[in-house]
Amino acid sequence: MKLILINKRHGGTKTITLGFWSKAILFVCVLALPLTAVTLMALQWSVVKGEHSLLAPNISESWEQQLATQKAEIKRTRQEAASKLEALTLRVAELQARLVRLDALGERVTLAAKLDTDEFDFSQRPALGGPSDELADHALNVPSFMDAIDDLAFKIDDRQHQLQVLETLLSNKKIEESVFVAGRPVTKGYLSSHYGRRNDPFSGREAWHAGVDFAGKDGSDIVAVAAGVVTWSAERYGYGNLVEINHGNGFKTRYAHCKENLVKAGDVVKKGQVIALMGSSGRSTGPHVHFEVYKHGRTVDPASYIRRASR
Ligand SMILES: [Zn+2]
Structure with a gap:
């Protein structure tokens, strides 16, 4: 038996001649191993199903019990995951509501303080920069609701920062105004x-x-x-x-x-x-x-x- 290997890059070929032992090993690899695996799987399946009498009945029973426990665990995990997802969805909704309120407040403060609305535009995403090394398909694998949470958390942090700056500006202005010595020391007189x-x-x-x-x-x-x-x-x-x-x-x-x-x-x-x-x-x-x-x-x-x- 001869095997001809062709190198894809260089186009060169290599010929291997197989002897008896090589053929035997190849046979075992190609045919015998999968057959054994299939047989073992079938055996295990029937044991799990309790149809095989190879094992003592008490062992088969304990396996069944284990399987039942595992099934219950899977069910519980699924329920937990579902309730966690529900909680997360609620959290996203709550964060979104908070963001809307924060935006409204920000706009009001900007107007009240007569600040430059271009500088503190609450309808725009904050200006950020920097190159990203992340691969496009990596981002696609992330569940979209996790993205939503991250995005919201980022937005809230940013708005909070903007409002803090506004507050500082406003309080400075207020203090400056109120300590400004002006007017009469009496209301009548x-x-x-x-x-x-x-x-x-x-x-x-x-x-x-x-x-x-x-x-x-x-x-x-x-x-x-x-x-x-x-x-x-x-x-x-x-x-x-x-x-x-x-x-x-x-x-x-x-x-x-x-x-x-x-x-x-x-x-x-x-x-x-x-x-x-x-x-x-x-x-x-x-x-x-x-x-x-x-x-x-x-x-x-x-x-x-x-x-x-x-x-
Ligand atoms: Zn006097």
Whole structure:
């Protein structure tokens, strides 16, 4: 017997002559082995089915039991897989709903903050880049719902990041606006004395007036002109009941001659918050608030801050 092998690449041939033993081995490989395998399989099948009497009946019984257990296990695994899939589907739906809500919120925030809508476009996929080494058919093998989950998780992360940036921008803007010293320290009342040189109401001699006075009704509201931290709330010589607020950026304001202070040192106050009631405590001739503005430790004319419009 001769075997001719042809090399596909070079076109060359190789001839092998088979002797008796080679033929015998070939026969065993080609015919005998598959036959044996088929026979064994048939035997096992009949044993499993309980039709063969080669094995003792008790062994056959235990095999049947094992098979029943395995069948039950497969059934349970299938049920588990089905319920897991159901849970995952529900999760995807929930994530999708959350994303829709996040998108709506994002758009609203972008509009409210009057931010560049091109920069924070919630209807577009975020701009990302980088080459991918992944093979096209690899992606095709991944179940589509897993893809959906990954995609959603990615989108939610991205939106969250965008909203965080927006929030930071907004809060910075808000803080900047609220600590901006502007407006009057009273809701009702009139400016009764300007900043600068004047005749002292007690001595009549020329003196320096380090603030402005607003006259009004006894017990009327005195409000903070900007957000800040109360650094003084007690009596102070000449000032009577005094409230002092630090607004940061080197700004401080003082509200003097109060009837009653409504805040205490360490309190954080908002712009427009009522901090005291108007009175005539200390060196005062009648109900008014003596209002001072400090910039880097020195008094400045509050008039320009009162006049400037709130941002
Ligand atoms: Zn005054």
